[in-house]
Amino acid sequence: MTLAVAIDPNMLEVTVWTRGVTLAKEARDTATLLAKAGKAEGKHVQSFDNYVDLPDRIGVPCKSYARISPDPIETFYEYENYRPDIVVLAEETLVKGHNILGGAKPGCVVVINTARDPEKLLKWISPKENMKHLKAVACIDANALGAGVMLTFDGTEGSGDDTKIGAGVGAAIAGAVAKATGCVKLESLVSVAENKAAVKQGYEKVTVLPVCKGEAFACGLPEDPQEIKWK
Amino acid sequence: MSKTYKQVPFAAIVPSPTVSNEHMVTGNWRYLRPVVDKGQCTQCKTCWIFCPDACVDFxxxxxxxxxxKYCKGCGVCSSVCPVGxxxxxPELDFDE
Known part of the structure; x- marks a missing residue:
């Protein structure tokens, strides 16, 4: 008997990259918010952290995941998103030196928490052979919209943390993801987030750069940013 | 068996690292890069002593x-530098 790996054709896979301790909670919030918003829309969702990363070290790159599908999700035994549709970077430097587009599906969207221009970040995105799958790079200065929740060093690893889901930076990033990809609706995201103003501001202030064949504006500028629609 | 205490190496002194672990490259943990101003540096080697990853070459x-390649950007060197x-x-200010 062989075990077949389930393939969910309509499943959206969201990978949120982050930094250990300083931003780990915010990335988990972003993934959880997107999953909860999907659930509020009646979709099937999963949300979890990477089991291999050790996020209790300051600054270590680590990942959180969300999966949203209109059909029941049969992917239970893959503990990472090997084929991401949406890649979110909770901290801008992660764009450098990480294979953030590894296994990316065609039409992948990258959302970066940065005050820099998306054009300037394009050159660092790797691996280069997956650049043809990249549809857009979105930038949101979420650090200006909310403060990160820093976990303490008392050994409780956040268990005594009583900030609710989506209280800080993660909420603004989730709003930006909703605008840039259309994976969830703004209303459902607002209904599940603690900091509703940050979600709305993130939704409004995101800058989306359409990318085609690895270059900005290679396929011309769409008339309306909303034209970058999801599936 | 019969070594005097002066012949035994001092406990905290270990050989300088000569091999690097290719499976644990930590350079991409860093988001703030240490940059030394050679004009201000007095070559006191305080940073060389304090660097927890032996990333300071002198x-x-x-x-x-x-x-x-291995500097995590912890900032200890810049904290202990007596002349600042x-x-x-920020790492993204550098192309490479």
Missing amino acids: SKDEGVDFNL AISRV
């Missing part, structure tokens, strides 16, 4: 230099 010609010669610059 040579008499070049002075202080950093091994950016080491600054921390």
Whole structure:
């Protein structure tokens, strides 16, 4: 008997990259918010952290995941998103030196928490052979919209943390993801987030750069940013 | 068996690292890069002593230099520098 790996054709896979301790909670919030918003829309969702990363070290790159599908999700035994549709970077430097587009599906969207221009970040995105799958790079200065929740060093690893889901930076990033990809609706995201103003501001202030064949504006500028629609 | 205490190496002194672990490259943990101002640097080697990852290279010609493949950007070097010669610059300000 062989075990077949389930393939969910309509499943959206969201990978949120982050930094250990300083931003780990915010990335988990972003993934959880997107999953909860999907659930509020009646979709099937999963949300979890990477089991291999050790996020209790300051600054270590680590990942959180969300999966949203209109059909029941049969992917239970893959503990990472090997084929991401949406890649979110909770901290801008992660764009450098990480294979953030590894296994990316065609039409992948990258959302970066940065005050820099998306054009300037394009050159660092790797691996280069997956650049043809990249549809857009979105930038949101979420650090200006909310403060990160820093976990303490008392050994409780956040268990005594009583900030609710989506209280800080993660909420603004989730709003930006909703605008840039259309994976969830703004209303459902607002209904599940603690900091509703940050979600709305993130939704409004995101800058989306359409990318085609690895270059900005290679396929011309769409008339309306909303034209970058999801599936 | 019969070594005098002066012949035994001092406990905290270990050989300088000569091999690097290719499976644990930590340079991409860093988001603030240490940059030394060679004009201000007095070559006191305080950063070389304090660096927890032995990422500070020192040579008499070049002075202080950093091994950016393994530097995590913890900032200890810039904190302990007595003359403030080491600054921390955002990693994305550098192309490489």
